[in-house]
Amino acid sequence: MKLRNVALMFAIVALLVGASLVPNATSRKDGIPASLGDSVTVNGCNCHGGDASSSVALALDVPANFTGGEIYTLTITMESAVTTDGENQGGFFLSTTQGSLASTDDSTQLIDGYMTHTAAGNDQRSWNVNWTAPADDTRIADFTLYGNSVNGNGAPDTDGSDQWNRATFAVPGANAMVGPEEISDSRKVFYLSLVVIGTLGAVVVGNRMVSTGQSVEDVFGEFWGYLKPWLTTTDHKRIGLLYIGTGLFFFFIAGSLAMLMRLQLLEPDNDFMTNTQFNSTFTMHGTTMVFMAGMPIIFGFANYLVPLQIGARDLAFPRLNALSFWLLPTGALVVYAGYFAGGAGDVGWTGYAPYSSGERSSSPGTDLWVAGQIMLGASSTLTAINFLTMIMRMRAPGVTLMRMPLFTWSITVAVFLLLLAIPVFTIALILLYADRTFGTLYFSVEAGADPILWQHLFWYFGHPEVYVLILPAFGVISDVVATFARRPIFGYTSMVYAMVSIGLISFIVYGHHMFTAGTDPLFRFIVMLTTMLVAVPTGVKIFNWLATLMGGSITTNAAMLFSLGAIATFTIGGITGIVVASIPMDIHLHDTYFIVAHFHYVLIGGTIFGFFSGIYYWFPKVTGRFMNEKIGTLHFILSFITFHAAFYPMHILGMMGMPRRYATYDPALAELNVFVSYSAFIFGAAQLLLVWNILRSWNGGEKASADPWGGWSLEWTTSSPPPPNSFAEIPTLHVSDEEAES
């Protein structure tokens, strides 16, 4: 190609570009047409001179903030030194990033989403337009306004006789976060001191390592000697204690979150928390209680006790067991990192899609919530495999399946449920993560996905999951009640069958969480029937416990009291379970406080009370010392009374129609809610008695023998605390004389 042709082409291109930039020499009396909209957005009114002029004052009377969905009338006014005799005074261009604009009269018109003047409106310098705010009041609406004041000669002048200007206005929604939050001075000091301490610590340690050639272990000295075994252990007893410690730690964290919610609910329309904060709080409370408090406490007990109860030296895969544990604090850190990433997850512990998969749930904490949950799911799956292998393959002589202690049986059923259920949840979470992060469409209803797919996947896991939480508590209660009644458990075989059948039924009842979700009526009927059936084996267990007491010699110490309290409370929780299993009643009670009351009766009254009983019962085995009985009894009495005071009224609130997950309530319900809140505060405070009791008894309690309570299972045949390898030699479980004869 010749140079001349290239030059020519450049010239043509330059001309075309220039032509597109050269002011369009037509006046726009009847508004800015769609063809010019983009040009105005980028370049302004450059037909009338290249630069905006500050001599033109533009105003738009926007509200300080907007309420979602409301319609506002906005007045545009333009003041300028350019004047005319009244006709052809100028025009405007208004666009917004949120909501929609509409005309109020014939002086304005809507073109391509922006407002501009009409021929009639060309004669004035003030216009009214309507703006419909977006439904989402967490957004910020940005307005861009151009006003052009012309001299009225009917042609665009670039010589300064026409003047124009540009202005922008931002209107935050009532719940929008505006700008980065100011960090308070006290926080700055706190952060700064953390940085200083961290830096100084690194300098001191590093200096000693370099100057004296010591290793990290040497520098930390005795402290390292204490810390290292805990960080590197594969011993089931140490891992068990780590699990229980982590579980109790998160129990108090999640409990504090519950206290914050009850503070918010001390009065209707309280402004203690914003809606977003409240939503994050109940999400983190539920998630933490189930996955970081409940499950770890259960698997702590299982880790410590099941090998002892079946006479095994350790789990089948000790290193895998350590991995399972360390995934727990790691996953928990990831979930909690949401608080430092701009707001913790706010999708509820159930994480219902399509809300959780859509762009509306944009809190960065939700991504971290999903990621952390995947880790916790992996941890549970590995644990399940580990326990099943051990229980099936590593029982000591004499420990046949039908001679395992009931706690071990309960863990057997629980890990079997976990193995079948948790992977489904993990897969659902991975799909959700892909939706949120890579833009896949598994749960996208816009793309035609099944809107209740998530509910099926979640509850297929979720219902067995709540039995994973309650069955081990049944196991603890069975062992404790028999021991303190000084008699064998009544109906051992039927207890085992009851637990196994609860486990089996748990997979075919999950639809009762979806009675109002528009599912098939036949599906609803079937799950109503199967759900009702759960009451049968559960009733067998309760009656067996009560029958165990008969003819016994009953000691009511703290461990026994908590077990008896759990039986009583769980009975009420079971009955309300039947109430909500009945579809006509559930249609009203679903997603109200009645449900909140029901599952707290089961999970606190059953699981937590059961495991508190377990703490008092097995503490002497773990430490070789008793816990203080007086504090323990006081702990039980306070907990039992305030638990019922806090949760019984929730049944009534639910019947009155108070929905769960609301940051406020009908003012008529204020008295009950205040009563619930104060009872909950006392219940929360009473749990500190347990911490105090554990701390003072750990080294200072009365000494305990190998079998202080008179239990029969193999953990009582080894010393208290057990030696590092658990048994001097692998024990044999003998059979009592009557049993041998029969």
Add this chain to the structure above:
Amino acid sequence: MSLIGDLLSLPIPTSWEAFSEGPLSLSQQVFYWSVLITILVFGWLLYAVYRYRRKEGDPDPTDMPTAGVFPGERVNHTIEIAWTIGPLLLVCWITWLSLAPLDNYWDVDRGDELTIEVNASQWSWAFTYPDGNTTYGTVELPPDTRVKFEMESVDVLHAFFLPAFGLKEDIVPNTTTAMWFDTGTVDPGTYPIYCAEYCGDGHSKMLGQIIITEPAA
């Protein structure tokens, strides 16, 4: 109401009245059996703990467990079968009672006199009447009319909950769900509407009102 009165009350929504008449109705049966079983369990527990409490100088039970020995089984097949069959019959009975009221809730054509389209979005309610008019937040219904709500969501899951009447149905995107309501069963007046399925930031503020007008005199 006082706090004590509140704590002792069992408030029921109007739709439950259909199955609360007489001692054999669903809600009364559930109530009686709940109370009976609670009294049975609590009474038995307290009796056993008191009657068989350990006293100084008591002899140990003869079958007291010892460490390392499986204690054998206490069993009484008759009584175990009894307390398996008993609850089984009871829950079947409750399930049977639960079926009849479902006619009021499930998708059956009963000659609806008025169809209202409900459109839920984050976080507001829109109601479209048969004449095409749309209202936001408030729906006004004539008395003594069988109303069918046809419900759609434009974004996420919601649930249309009328707490005073005990009616609730999820609103599911991509699907039309329906709920029936006979205004003849309730008094004229203004009642709240809640969203009962968690739907994000404004969930607790997704409120509305349902107005049942006075019958023309």
